[in-house]
Amino acid sequence: MAAEGFRALNENTLVEYIKATPSLCSQLGNLENLQIKEVGDGNLNFVYIVTTSSGSLVIKQALPYIRCIGESWPMSKERAYFEAITLQKHGSWCPNHVPEVYHFDRVMSLIGMRYLAPPHIILRKGLIAGIEYPLLAEHMAEYMSRTLFHTSLLYNTTTVxxxxxxxxxxxxxxxxLTEQVVFSDPYKESEYNRCTSPYLDNDALAVREDDELKLEVAELKAKFCEQAQALIHGDLHTGSVMATQDSTQVIDPEFAVYGPMGFDIGAFLGNLILAYFSQDGHADAANDRKAYKQWILKTIEDTWKLFEKKFTSLWVENKDGLGEAYLSSIYKDTVFSRAQEKYVKALFHDSLGFGAAKMIRRIVGVAHVEDFESIQDASVRAGCERQALDFAKKLLKKRRGFQSISEVVLAIKKVPS
Amino acid sequence: MAAEGFRALNENTLVEYIKATPSLCSQLGNLENLQIKEVGDGNLNFVYIVTTSSGSLVIKQALPYIRCIGESWPMSKERAYFEAITLQKHGSWCPNHVPEVYHFDRVMSLIGMRYLAPPHIILRKGLIAGIEYPLLAEHMAEYMSRTLFHTSLLYNTTTVxxxxxxxxxxxxxxxxLTEQVVFSDPYKESEYNRCTSPYLDNDALAVREDDELKLEVAELKAKFCEQAQALIHGDLHTGSVMATQDSTQVIDPEFAVYGPMGFDIGAFLGNLILAYFSQDGHADAANDRKAYKQWILKTIEDTWKLFEKKFTSLWVENKDGLGEAYLSSIYKDTVFSRAQEKYVKALFHDSLGFGAAKMIRRIVGVAHVEDFESIQDASVRAGCERQALDFAKKLLKKRRGFQSISEVVLAIKKVPS
Known part of the structure; x- marks a missing residue:
């Protein structure tokens, strides 16, 4: 797999690389006191935090296999190229919520980008800790509406x-990888699947034997594989967001592809719903998490409502632009509003479907989420997971029956503890 | 637009080209008595029939503009490349109904292919003449099922x-060009639109003011632009088929793209429906065309039914193959049958929608069909066209209400003359 000129760096050889790269040096200023720390806790890459007394940055290098599994699961390091160009494209439309790229080296599969300094933490960890983020819904709605709208045919010509x-x-x-772990493995026997056993063994089996569910999942998989609706992040769960009280930054778009918008929106909403159902497992004498659960539900509701508002506003602002899906000479006045409503409603149902599929795969598929994994008591964990799984199955099958996000939130609330 | 090495040929310079090209010479055998006749009556290209005493072939050269309009409407001559590779790909899956490619020269945008000798004629002309083709439905069902199935995710990996x-x-x-003339121009004022005026002026206006219709057309346009379901011919009307009593050959796939399967199926069925509604304009004392109209309806019904049968059979035969849309480890037994039914039903409704859109654009858009154009009496022609237009509008808007092709045929029959 080694391409001409590629070599995996380590903390020592990275120093030489930085010194030879002006775009990195200029971010770091004085290179005395250069410090490098490897922090990659993800599944796929090596990540280094680089600091000096006058600057900082992050270096991310992709290796030609999945880090957490090893060389037995090879994975194109060209993913760094797709990550870099997506950070740049999404960043051009939403610079407030996408870290700046300083440097990209395609041969080395290496990205130099903004270091998101503390108090930034991975949003998922914040949700586990019970931290409220008052601007999260606003920021994520902003990010999703701006990136998805501007890379769709609502904004662009079919040529572009x-x-x-x-x-x-x-x-x-x-x-x-997405096709396998999201849309296939959870619905069949697979060596990679796991669940909180033995508690959820029968639940996992029920997923594999649920014909209604499988028919719906086939429809979603076809959309993912065939529908080039917009440039999606492709992995927009709460582990791909870094947050503070006033900053929200979306990272790691290496799964980016032209796909259905609902795959991104659903990933984010679905992972918030997972966070919600995990809260009972994190409750203790000091904090029953009841208020926090309400905040999560409000965030789910606000995220969609703000997304819808921002997305349709962008569409109105750009209706006389170059976008070729709805020419303004055809779609004006009432029919324009009706077209918007129809489009957004379909997008809502797509988002619920993909969100539900993303929930299911986190409970009976290969990759689980820390929200549940960090619940020590397996029977408590399984109880939380079962609530989430049952809700996700219902959401996936009945998604077209939901007319609004408020109805979805109400349905979540009604799940008995 | 002139690329290095490209030159437009004529009947004289083509002789030299042929003599210098072994793959063409070998088809022609002895080059004495070489005869060349330019016969292109299409809109886009130059077409030459080349014969000798021992062989024959057709040479098709694309020029960098639309032939029938001239240099004012430039058009990439790279379309010859897409035509050639599609003839080869579709031909590999359905050699009985796709002419063989002997030679392709990308620089010259030139294809050398099988000459479909008389009595082959363009199917549309046969339909105008009232000729029955007993094998047409069988052959077109074979062509569509084999080309569409084998280029979809039912047969291929997502990698391929x-x-x-x-x-x-x-x-x-x-x-x-398709996006413009099929999905946009008919629904707005456009300098290219025309209709049988003044008879259909109000009908054309009604199309431009029909909000329900526009909402459905937007959905179809999005599918055409976004959904990469299979390698479609892209222009599968009855002018892209050459037929005899026992041979059916599909030509001219220069509009080929990965798009919705229903776009091809609908194009063919929609053009048969246009042929049906044109028959009253071709009736005379010798032939009232009543029996022929029944044959057209039977062909419409048989085409879909045979397509459905062949397509689902191919799927069953290949269900344990490499296709990744429905893994056999997930979709087996009952759920496999149900998945097939659901897929085919969606495909049926897509086909009706695209077929209707293709009908509408032939009556109020830029490019009309000879079926109607050859009706000399404008008021008679307008009457036939109005029947077709009204039916198409209903079909497009109500397509999901049709449960079978028999219901569609019944609805056609019920249109008052």
Whole structure:
């Protein structure tokens, strides 16, 4: 897999690399007191925090296999290219919520980018700790509406769109991983699947034997594989967001592809719902988490409502622009409003479907979430997971029956503890 | 637009080209008595029939503009590349109904292919002449089922699929033409639109003011631009088929792209429905065309029924193959049958929608069909066209209400003459 010129760096060789790269040096200023710390806790890459007395940055290098599994699961390091160009593209539309890229080296699969300094933490860890983020819904709605709208045919010509689609077809290895772990493995026997056993063994079996569920999942998988609606992040769970009280930054778009918008929106909402159902497992004498659960539900509701508002506003602002899906000479006045309503309603149902699929795979598939994994008592954990799983199955099958996000939130609330 | 090495040939310079090209010479045998006749009656290209005493072939050269309009409407001659690779790909899956490619020269945008000798004629002309083709439904069902199935995710891995999708994204100029003339121009004022005036002026206006219709058309346009379901011909009307009593050959796939299967199926069925509604304009004392109209309806019904049968059979035969949309480890027994039913039903409704859109654009858009154009009496022609237009509008808006092709045929029959 080694391409000409590629070499895996370590903390020592990275120093030489930085010194030879002006775009990195200029971010760091004086290179005395250069400090490098490897912090990659993800599954796929090596990540270094680089600091000096006058600056900082992060270096992310992709290796040609999945880090947490090893060389037995090879994975194109070209994913760094797709991550870099997506950070740049999404960043151009939403610089407030996407870290700046300082440097990209395609041969080395290496990205130099903004270091998101403390108090930034991974949002998922914040949700586990019970931290409220008052601007989270606003920021994520802003990020999703701006990135998805501006990379869709609501904003672009089909010429630009088809050129971009062609480029991202190259990210097929990471798409294949999504296809397998989200849409296939949870619905069949797979060596990679796991669940909180023995508590959920029968629940996992029930998923594999649920014909209604499988028919719906096939429809979603087809959309993921066939529908080039917008440039999606492709992995927008709460572990791909770093947050503070006033900053929200979306990272790690290496799964980016032209796909259905609902896959991103659903990933984020679905992971908030997982966080909600995990809270009872984190409750203790000092904090029953009841108020926090309400905050999560409000965040779910606000995120969709603000997304819808911002997305349709962008559409109105740009209705006389170059976007070719709805020409203003055809869609004006009443029919324009009706077209918007119809589009957003379909997007809402897509988002619920994909969100539910993302929930299910986190409970009976290969990759679980820390929200549940950090609950020590397996029977308590299984109880929380079962609530989430049952709700997700219902949401996936009945998604077209929900007319609003408020109805979804109400349905979540009604799940008996 | 002139690329290095490209030159437009004529009947004289083509002789030299042929003599210098072994793959063409070998088809022609003895080059004495070489005869060349330019016969292109289409809109886009130059077509030459080349014969000798011992062989024959057709040479098709694309020029960098639309032939029938001239240099004022430029059009990538790379369309010849997409035509050639599609003839080869579709031909590999259905050699009985796709002419063989002997030679392709990308620089010259030139294809050398099988000459479909008389009595082959363009199917549309046969339908105008009232000729029955007893094998047409069987052959077209065979062509559509085999080409569409084998280029979809029912047969291929997503790896192969995304690579092929990327390649065909390059055919964006011809896709843009489709987007404009099928999905946009008929629904707005456009200098290119025309209709049988003054008879249909109000009908054309009604199309431009029909909000329900526009909402449905937007949905179809999005599918055409976004959904990479299979490698479609892209222009499968009855002018893209050459037929005899026992041979059916599909030509001219220069609009090929990865798109919704229903776009091909609908194009063919929609053009048969246009042929049906044109028959009253071709009736005379010798032939009232009543029996022929019944034959057309039977062909419509048989085409879909045979397509459905062949398509689902291919799926059953290949269910344990490499196709990744429905893994056999997930979709087995009852749920496999149910998945097939659901897939085919969606495909049926797509086909009706696209077929209706293709009908509408032939009556109020830029490019009309000879079925109607050859009716000399404008008021008679307008009457036939109005029947077709009204039916198409109903079909497009109510397509999801039709449960079978028999119901569609019944609805056609019920249109008052």
């Amino acid at each position: 769109h088809r050129q971009e689609v062609a480029k991202y077809c190259g990210n097929l290895e990471l798409c294949r | 699929h995304r690579q092929e999708v990327a390649k065909y994204c390059g055919n964006l100029e011809l896709c843009r």
